Amino acid sequence: MVEEAPIRLLIAASGTGGHLFPAIALAQKLPEYEIEWLGVPNRLETQLVPRHYPLHTIAVEGFQQGFGISSFRILGKLIGSILDVRRILKQGNFQGLFTTGGYIAGPAVIAARSLGIPVVFHESNALPGKVTRFFGPWCDAVAVGFDVAAQYLPRAKNVYVGTPVRSQFLDPGINVSLDLPIPDGVPLIVVFGGSQGAVAINQLVRQSAPAWFAAGAYVVHLTGDKDPEADSLKHPQYIALPFYDNMAALLRRANLAISRSGAGSLTELAVCGTPAILIPYPFAAEDHQTYNAKVFTKAGAALAFQQSELTTEILQNQVLELLHSPSELAKMGEKAKAIAIPDSADKLAQLLREVVER
Template identity: 75%
Template sequence: MTKAPIKLLMAASGTGGHLFPAIALAQQLPDYQIEWLGVPNRLETRLVPKEYKLHTISVEGFQKGFGFSSLFTLGKLAGSVLDVRKLLKAGNFQGVITTGGYIAGPSTIAARSLGLPVILHESNAFPGKVTRVFAPWCTSVALGFNVAAQYLPKAKTVYLGTPVRPEFRQPEIGASLDLPVPEGAPLIVVFGGSQGAVAINKLVRQSAPAWFDAGAYIVHLTGDNDPEAESLQHEKYISLPFYDNMAALLQRANLAISRSGAGSLTELAVCGTPAILIPYPYAAEDHQTYNAQVFTSVDAGLMFKQSDLTAESLQNEVLKLLCSPLELKTMGEKASSIAIPDSAEKMAKLVRSLVGK
């Protein structure tokens, strides 16, 4: 008789920073039967590949501290724990993998109440609240940045980096850049993560004319929430809401201007792309600043607070870098030095050692 495949529930929801590492890991476990746990109307309903069956629960976090409304949130949490527990039992799952966020709470509680192993991946340099609470409950906590271990003293942590999709590690899979950017022309890539960044978009459009004069092309990924996304027109300017082939784009870029979400930083590091980092000022517990500091600590990028940045200062910083190709090259090499390109394979090895031995 053929042995049934090991069943895993992948609990990953919300932003690309949670979803892309989970998808990259799932691709390294083709012999496992993987089903997905998410939240209705979030990014996973579009990003999760069709071969993964998607289950959804209703859950949210304590964004505004504990108060009367928190009783309602607690009630939803309790209900979602029961829902996940029923799902795990009915589906005969043998383990849970989660990439943090709200969905990690009920997933971890439900799995551990059934004696199932839980592997949590924390991609940020400063772990989120859910990770800090539930990490000690987990069988293992894999870290995207080694500095995160100091905030999780009671957890069983292992530094493995953050998984990225195969095209980031193997340029031939990413293929060539299918955009009208001349070979050899300086290329600036601007992106704000999976949700875009309107404030950065505005600064870039104001700064762009000076960069065009310096010979640079700009590929600007604006997201889909920018009402002025089409306001700048220029032969050296390509504006898109999103771009699927980010691997080829970052491998071609001479410089990136970016938020500092963990997923974005991981992709920049693996591609060896020097960057100007502008942490999202409203990120939970300012975790994007902690992420950016990992880059700046090894001179792999420059960090600026959004509140301190003007169009003129951004314009001048970029012009200085464009005039210093050796500095850009060194920054890119420093970025590569903190990358773990085979993180997905290392994560898959961890999963195999803990689930279905």
Template identity: 85%
Template structure:
């Protein structure tokens, strides 16, 4: 048993912003025996079982003021803590990593109640309520943005950046961009993260004709919940719900129009893409604005509140940037300066230090 691999439970659930960094980390720990903790009917049930054993628990977040619904959620939380303790004990796990969200609560409580070390990765510049509450309980807090440390004064903070999918670090992936975009034309890429962005989609469609007239092509990733999908037709407009090879697409782009979730911003930074950022206005505690602020202060992006952005303003800002290639180049270089391309290695090193000490 002396040479048995270290067993690690990774608690990551819900969206790509939680799952992709955790998967990138797991790939940097090939000598570990890794299992996953997730929630039924979330994205992890599609992505994880092909690579790692998936354990699921019934847990959800507190979305409203205290009431009968909160009592039900509290009951689920209690049951989930008991279940995670059982998983950890029976599996003889030696540590836990979580990337936040409401699954982090039972994972942290169960692990610490058993005396197991916990590494918590927080990708946002403004840590969420769960992170701020549980951070001091954890053995180490791994941060995507150094700015997050000021909100976690009692935690052991280590800035490691946010890991990205391997395709973003593989220059050979550029060869597989299979879209009909001529060489040499400026390309605008629009995306709203894994959930899409209907309000942004509407502004883009209203603005796009002027960009076409300027010779630009637009690749518009609408998500799968846009009722107006298919309403704009133009030979310079490619509309898709999703696109698998985002790394190649972003490297080909002249400018991106995007929400400012931490995962999307990490991908933009690694690829060195100038951006117009439109934070999701209903994100918890407006944390996307805090993320975008890091990029605007660095000169890597422009940020506009959705409530204040008109199609005319978006149209003119994009045209102004397209007509200023030197400024776009500077913005791209500043974006790359924010990137931490070896983030997965840094996080893996921290996990080894914590779990193996």
């Protein structure tokens, strides 16, 4: 009896953790598939992917401004990248394409559809991006991370699956004791700005933190690696790090998080049941982080403030008010958990199998 060759899947996911981590979580749920990756040079995938999957890279970029001379150069790159992806798909004999959006999704979807290869698109944001809205109807299925996203994709075949998280967030046996000098029982505030960091939030937090220290709270501040003042605050109750690997344990220990509202960060907060103050990134495409934050504020899982309206005094006092109301924090945490779909990666993997194997 001849054993069937495994299905070969190309994953197109590039740029930030918000695009990469859900794709990695999906890939881990498809051990029976042969998976290769499509990315862009000098982006995060070149650090995370090659140790697990073969990585192909193409040169592509987005149309950030209006049409101009540079648009011809970008258009030329786009055409070249479509041809590159077609070659990769044909030579690799791939039977399916999965993408999480961003610049790379356009050439990947066009190339796959031109070859009759099934495509599943995952959109993690409450307001789908322009690429998703344009290419969604071309795909066999669009998996959405928030159910409200479907209303912006009326011509696409939408399936609500949530957004997959890294496996560390789903391990019930994970060690919740941190390798950080934080005493048991003290209030813990965790501050993070997504995979890129957030300098504006960092400044507000450093100005507000002394009042939180006086209330007995500890602060773990993940500053990212682009903040020139990252080491400017020194206090025994303050721990500043560029990044921290064990985010699942950190968020489970936290009494409160202060965060941007990227879809990946929100998914992690929800799975861990961590109440949050959200500060949407004001320059996100089409202000999509504000739409994400509204899902959490409407559910009662978080408070949200526009960065332009947030002062040190407002942030300082809002955090103190929440710290002095443990019951309110507990309610917010429960409502955050109610948003989570812990088996999102399983649901997405099953959807992809149905599309590719039918």
